[in-house]
Amino acid sequence: MSPSGAVLLGDSVACDAFDESRPLRVVTHAHADHLVGLKSSLRSCSKVLMTAATRDLAEVMNGPLALRDDPVETVEYGEAVEYGDERVTLVKADHILGAAQVLVEDASDNRVAYTGDFRIDGTPPVLDCDVLVVEATYGSPSCRRSFELDVEELLVSMVEKKLKDGTVYVFGFHGKLQEVMQILHSADVSVPFVMPERVFGVSKVCERHGMRLGCLTLSTEKEGRELLDGNLPCVAFYHMNSRQSVGLNGSRLCVSGWEFHSPCRQIGDKEHLIALSDHSDFNGLIEYVRRSKPKQVVTDNYRMSHGETLAREISRRLGIPAVAMPRKHGV
Numbered sequence: 231m232s233p234s235g236a237v238l239l240g241d242s243v244a245c246d247a248f249d250e251s252r253p254l255r256v257v258t259h260a261h262a263d264h265l266v267g268l269k270s271s272l273r274s275c276s277k278v279l280m281t282a283a284t285r286d287l288a289e290v291m292n293g294p295l296a297l298r299d300d301p302v303e304t305v306e307y308g309e310a311v312e313y314g315d316e317r318v319t320l321v322k323a324d325h326i327l328g329a330a331q332v333l334v335e336d337a338s339d340n341r342v343a344y345t346g347d348f349r350i351d352g353t354p355p356v357l358d359c360d361v362l363v364v365e366a367t368y369g370s371p372s373c374r375r376s377f378e379l380d381v382e383e384l385l386v387s388m389v390e391k392k393l394k395d396g397t398v399y400v401f402g403f404h405g406k407l408q409e410v411m412q413i414l415h416s417a418d419v420s421v422p423f424v425m426p427e428r429v430f431g432v433s434k435v436c437e438r439h440g441m442r443l444g445c446l447t448l449s450t451e452k453e454g455r456e457l458l459d460g461n462l463p464c465v466a467f468y469h470m471n472s473r474q475s476v477g478l479n480g481s482r483l484c485v486s487g488w489e490f491h492s493p494c495r496q497i498g499d500k501e502h503l504i505a506l507s508d509h510s511d512f513n514g515l516i517e518y519v520r521r522s523k524p525k526q527v528v529t530d531n532y533r534m535s536h537g538e539t540l541a542r543e544i545s546r547r548l549g550i551p552a553v554a555m556p557r558k559h560g561v
């Protein structure tokens with residue numbers, strides 16, 4: 231792994247950040263910390279690989295980006311791309327729409343894999359490989375969700391209860407917000423879903439790629455404005471960054487994975503935190519490595535994470551050599 235956060239696989243591939251020595255760039259998903267140096271990659275790489283859903287989401291979430299032409303190539307899950315004597319395959323990861331794991335195989339059948347961000351429950355298959363690079367967001371033993379309660383059911387019942395008092399504001403990151411819409415829609419919560427332009431754009435991409443999200447309304451249009459101004463029953467979806475400035479007097483729900491003790495906790499006068507995560511917790515990360523049976527593990531120590539701790543725990547619990555990369559200064 232490079233100091234700038236590129237996950238280097240085989241001889242030709244750099245994932246999730248630009249590396250000038252690698253002709254192939256893979257974008258595992260559209261979250262900003264995985265699009266590092268994308269403009270440089272677009273200028274100098276032979277190919278920039280991603281799923282079509284990731285391309286569409288990246289354009290809306292981080293645009294304007296020129297992702298329609300060369301060197302961008304969209305690939306399906308399971309479709310192999312040959313480069314020199316290496317073969318690169320994107321495999322589905324359960325994280326946000328379009329997210330992928332990456333497998334690189336060479337002519338001698340060496341297999342190197344990178345999980346990207348993932349949630350283990352919905353991520354079949356676990357990649358069998360010789361060297362595994364694993365994300366480490368919840369890589370500390372303190373990051374274990376011990377509760378058995380169904381978080382999705384709880385989310386639905388909280389929203390239904392709060393709707394009796396009018397508008398319910400939901401704060402979360404792109405991708406997660408749309409997952410909440412999908413959960414509410416499939417549970418027949420049929421009030422309008424109101425949202426600002428960027429959240430609306432991301433939601434429309436999700437719909438184009440097969441997610442069913444319900445009745446979407448822009449907060450800037452007349453109907454949306456009236457619903458919010460009148461505190462009428464609707465669910466308003468805003469990015470986590472707007473949490474300090476929007477819906478301050480309304481009923482509020484934050485969806486976040488950074489909660490390990492309770493599936494739902496009151497954090498303000500009319501505000502609750504719901505522990506809905508799109509990452510594996512510590513147990514899920516260990517379980518992935520155990521099933522993947524690699525000879526060597528590298529933990530991602532670049533993105534906000536517990537890379538060092540996870541590497542130590544993998545060595546100790548599974549007896550597999552593991553290192554955190556890149557090394558942080560002074561460590």
Ligand SMILES: [Zn+2]
Nearest residue numbers: 259261325347
């Ligand atoms: Zn992510």
